[in-house]
Amino acid sequence: MNARDAVFLFIVIVAGTGGELAVTHTMKxxxxxxxxxxxxxxxxILRAFRSGWMWFGLALMTLSFFSLLxxxxxxxxxxxxxVTALSYVLGAFGGKFLLxxxxxxxxxxxxxxxxxxxxxxxxx
Amino acid sequence: xxxxxxxxxKTICLIGLMxxxxxxxxxxxxxxxxxxxxxxxxxxxxxLATFERTFHSGSIWLGISSLxxxxxxxxxxxxxxxxxxxxxxxxxGYLFVALLGYLLLGEVIPRMRWxxxxxxxxxxxxxxxxxxxxxEEG
Numbered sequence: 001m002n003a004r005d006a007v008f009l010f011i012v013i014v015a016g017t018g019g020e021l022a023v024t025h026t027m028k029x030x031x032x033x034x035x036x037x038x039x040x041x042x043x044x045i046l047r048a049f050r051s052g053w054m055w056f057g058l059a060l061m062t063l064s065f066f067s068l069l070x071x072x073x074x075x076x077x078x079x080x081x082x083v084t085a086l087s088y089v090l091g092a093f094g095g096k097f098l099l100x101x102x103x104x105x106x107x108x109x110x111x112x113x114x115x116x117x118x119x120x121x122x123x124x
Numbered sequence: 125x126x127x128x129x130x131x132x133x134k135t136i137c138l139i140g141l142m143x144x145x146x147x148x149x150x151x152x153x154x155x156x157x158x159x160x161x162x163x164x165x166x167x168x169x170x171x172l173a174t175f176e177r178t179f180h181s182g183s184i185w186l187g188i189s190s191l192x193x194x195x196x197x198x199x200x201x202x203x204x205x206x207x208x209x210x211x212x213x214x215x216x217g218y219l220f221v222a223l224l225g226y227l228l229l230g231e232v233i234p235r236m237r238w239x240x241x242x243x244x245x246x247x248x249x250x251x252x253x254x255x256x257x258x259x260e261e262g
Contacts, residue, residue, distance in 0.1 A: 077154035113247030120240030
C-alpha cells in the first residue's frame with residue numbers, strides 16, 4: 001500500500017464510519033421496524049429522511065463511496081475491501097463512546113483479530 | 125439482556141443478505157472502474173469527467189443497485205440491533221469479496237492475503253457471538 005492508497009483508505013473509513021453512525025442514530029430514534037409491508041417501509045424511510053442526521057450521514061457516505069471508487073480504479077477488490085475492515089476499530093470505539101453501547105471483552109478480541117487480518121492482507 | 129427469539133432469526137437473515145449484496149456490489153464496482161481506468165488527473169474538471177463516465181457504466185449501476193439492496197437490509201437491521209454488533213457481523217462479506225474477486229475478475233490472491241481474510245472472518249465470528257442489543261429499548 002502506498003501513501004496515495006493510505007490517504008484514500010483513511011477517507012473511505014472515517015467518512016464511511018461517520019456516515020453509518022449518523023444513520024444508526026436516526027434509525028434508533030425511529031425505533032424497531034416490525035412491519036415489512038412496502039407502504040409501512042416507505043413511511044419509515046420518509047420519516048428517516050426528515051432527520052438532519054440522515055442527510056449528514058448520507059453526505060459522508062457519498063464522500064466515502066467516491067473515495068472507494070477511486071481506490072478501486074487503482075487496486076484489486078480483494079485487497080481494497082478487506083483493508084477497509086480497519087473501520088471495525090473505529091466502529092467499536094464509535095459505538096461505545098458516541099452511542100453508549102456496551103462492548104464486551106470478547107468483542108474487543110474479535111476487533112483485534114480483524115486488525116491482525118488486515119495486516120496480513122497488506123503483507124500478502 | 126436476553127433477546128426474543130424472533131430478533132435472532134430476523135437479524136441473521138438480513139445480515140446474510142447484507143453480506144451477499146454488499147460483496148457483489150463491491151466486485152461490480154471494481155469491474156466498472158477497471159473498464160473506466162485509473163483515476164490519475166486531479167484537476168476538478170477531469171475528476172468530474174471521470175465520475176461522469178462511471179454513471180455510464182452498466183457494471184457500476186449494477187454494483188450501485190446491489191449496494192442499495194445492501195443498504196436497505198442494513199438500515200432495517202439497525203432499527204433493532206446495535207451498530208457495533210451489525211457492522212462486524214456483516215463482515216463475513218469480506219470472504220465473499222475475495223472469492224468473487226478471484227472467481228469473477230480473475231484476481232491473483234497471494235496465500236498470505238487469504239489467511240488475512242480468514243483471520244478477519246475469525247474475528248467476525250468472535251464478535252458475532254455477542255448479543256445483538258446491549259442498550260435498553262426505548
